[in-house]
Amino acid sequence: NAGVTQTPKFQVLKTGQSMTLQCAxxxxxxxxxxxxxxxxxxxxxxxxSVGAGITxxxxxxxxxxxxxxxxxxxxxxxxxxxPSQTSVYFxxxxxxxxxxxxxxxxxxxxxxxVV
Amino acid sequence: xxxxxxxxxxxxxxxAETVTLSCTYDTSENNYxxxxxxxxPSRQMILVIRQEAYKQQNATENRFSVNFxxxxxxxxxxxxxxxxxxxxxxxxxxxGSNYKLTFGKGxxxxxxx
Numbered sequence: 001n002a003g004v005t006q007t008p009k010f011q012v013l014k015t016g017q018s019m020t021l022q023c024a025x026x027x028x029x030x031x032x033x034x035x036x037x038x039x040x041x042x043x044x045x046x047x048x049s050v051g052a053g054i055t056x057x058x059x060x061x062x063x064x065x066x067x068x069x070x071x072x073x074x075x076x077x078x079x080x081x082x083p084s085q086t087s088v089y090f091x092x093x094x095x096x097x098x099x100x101x102x103x104x105x106x107x108x109x110x111x112x113x114v115v
Numbered sequence: 116x117x118x119x120x121x122x123x124x125x126x127x128x129x130x131a132e133t134v135t136l137s138c139t140y141d142t143s144e145n146n147y148x149x150x151x152x153x154x155x156p157s158r159q160m161i162l163v164i165r166q167e168a169y170k171q172q173n174a175t176e177n178r179f180s181v182n183f184x185x186x187x188x189x190x191x192x193x194x195x196x197x198x199x200x201x202x203x204x205x206x207x208x209x210x211g212s213n214y215k216l217t218f219g220k221g222x223x224x225x226x227x228x
């Protein structure tokens with residue numbers, strides 16, 4: 001019962017470096033999303049996907065790219081890391097994007113520090 | 116756009132006592148779902164309880180219950196018989212017709228022995 005798996009759990013980047021945060025789910029969920037959590041800000045939606053091949057922007061998409069080539073994987077790419085991207089990142093998945101009551105399952109988060 | 120407001124950044128309660136966390140939201144929609152998520156120090160997000168807007172009966176899950184006031188757009192969480200393991204950040208969340216989950220800023224609850 002792996003659920004939603006995020007890697008890595010911790011990462012330190014230098015300004016300007018690029019990296020990919022990995023997210024995989026084994027529940028055959030259609031809907032996947034990325035959030036960032038900052039102190040006093042709650043969780044804010046970065047990007048989401050309603051199925052393989054379909055992605056869209058959330059509330060704070062600038063500086064991030066995503067792709068969804070398979071149902072299972074939804075990587076988040078930081079193209080040129082900035083200190084403002086220091087945050088905890090969560091990947092989440094839900095069974096379907098078309099049911100309001102569906103539970104979101106979260107990964108354990110990635111703490112990213114950009115220096 | 117929907118907004119979710121949690122007006123209490125921090126709260127504390129003694130073990131075995133009852134505490135209520137507040138949440139208000141703003142929407143023009145008539146049907147939607149509201150959620151409370153718990154985030155303990157482990158950082159894992161855990162669903163505590165959910166409520167459908169069309170249901171007048173308040174949801175209950177063991178020691179956790181909600182007071183849902185649709186007209187007032189209020190969705191508070193009551194934790195009875197608080198336990199040390201309830202110490203966590205609690206997030207209120209809204210999902211409406213666009214199916215995106217919108218979170219409040221959270222309330223940090225500390226249960227004291």
